[in-house]
Amino acid sequence: MNEFDLIRDYFTWPIKDPSVTLGVGDDAALFSLDYGYQLVTTTDTLVEGVHFSETTSAKDIAHKSLIVNLSDIAAMGAKAKCFTLALSIPKIDKSWLQDFSDSLRHLSEQYEVSLVGGDTSRGPLNINITMFGIVESSMALTRSGARPGDDVYVSGTIGDAGFCFWKLINDFVPSNQELKRLNCPTPRVELGLELKNLASACIDVSDGLEQDLSHILKASSVGAVIEVEKIPISEVLNVHIKDTNDWSIPLCGGDDYELCFTIPKGSEEALKKISESCNVKITKIGVINDSLGLQIEGFDGPRNSYQHF
């Protein structure tokens, strides 16, 4: 099988978005942008042995490859539109490719993002997706808008992926639900779009709450104080923390793909409505101040957020 058969068989799907005028199969893809919009672009790579293990299924790898990018676009308050896939695989494994393709296609239809181009190479397993979203000009939600007095919020529960990973490396057996939180996270797509009109800064929690919130603080030249007891955690993680007092999992665990964002005072009612309309729990965990750095109340144990190297 050559590259072109591979692309034809596994990665050529109908494109429903009329603004994409040329998709997979030419030197490049072509698409249009409505007047008044900006383009938002992000890229993320997953590497075998680093971001997933040899035993992770093709389905889950495809899921996570797309989700991590959808999450970045959501954190910008933007609407995801299309993506390219650069896939390095050690050999042609038709069963693996079919599972990967089916999963990616299913999710891309669910989130209405078109695969518009890509590249396939032989090499150690490495999946790169670059995603394109759109946002009304000057409306994107960045990391740099937090101001002293703003409240700090997170969506969903924090630390689920980290706790599942902790179980795996400590020879506990996670439940299917816990595995799903690690391998098949849900990007907060609707929430990001709604927050665009309300939040002052936003980031997705991929490298650990402490580290990701610190990015907002640094970009905004502000500080914050958060209370660990306020961090929303699952019941099973709550039991674990009650036993161990180890808050490092929700603080540093990463891979949750929840949103962490700041909201100017006085927007509580509007935020409540967004929470209800998106059906996503939203919890206040602290407040922005004019110090520099992040103060964490209620836990002074060791913390070790994810480091890429």
Place this chain on the structure above:
Amino acid sequence: MNEFDLIRDYFTWPIKDPSVTLGVGDDAALFSLDYGYQLVTTTDTLVEGVHFSETTSAKDIAHKSLIVNLSDIAAMGAKAKCFTLALSIPKIDKSWLQDFSDSLRHLSEQYEVSLVGGDTSRGPLNINITMFGIVESSMALTRSGARPGDDVYVSGTIGDAGFCFWKLINDFVPSNQELKRLNCPTPRVELGLELKNLASACIDVSDGLEQDLSHILKASSVGAVIEVEKIPISEVLNVHIKDTNDWSIPLCGGDDYELCFTIPKGSEEALKKISESCNVKITKIGVINDSLGLQIEGFDGPRNSYQHF
């Protein structure tokens, strides 16, 4: 060194393009498009041991990573604008990173393309660049516009990269000039932009002339006849072919990053002017017909274009 120090030290450069409103350092990059333009996007990955060897310098790897994408954008008749870099590296090697960064930055300034975002991971060496270009709406140069009677042209000389590669694997010592053609090819950026108004179809010669021209034929539902004696080749390759009668190198060699394109009859004068203004040799090698498939006159030996798997 963590990921953020790495990005700050090696991949955060001033962005001169005023339409890029947010570059490296947030969840995603943001940029605007002038009214009446479409976005053109392409992605290409280079893998160690597949696209380059362990001994290839960081400088040359950076060069080729950018060039292969610039070449794709040029083949669409578009103007390259910005790019993202997804870099998987086995370890932090400051000297390698500095050389890679210097080379990429130098070239990005030369071609006026801004690095707007990226991702760095630990993993086997794998460099992915996704590039964004712009083109006036409906003006992009695709593979599908060739019509019977159009002439087939190529730019520059064909087979230089393939001949250099042949020398390397057969224990001949290529000259510096030959190595440059393999490792540091020149994308036909100006030519692509000029051809937009003249050519009926275009592709860049990356996988071998025979294979790449066949993509035009297939996409355009036409055939072609070309004559090997008309393919422009360098003097050294000419000597080799006179000795061996082996035309497979220019037919199948790949990696030249010249443009292969089709021109409706009657445009010879306009094409000559473009050749002069871009200072690029342009040679007619054949003609499009209404058969299906590619007929190659003057060589019936074995051919084996580059296969990705």
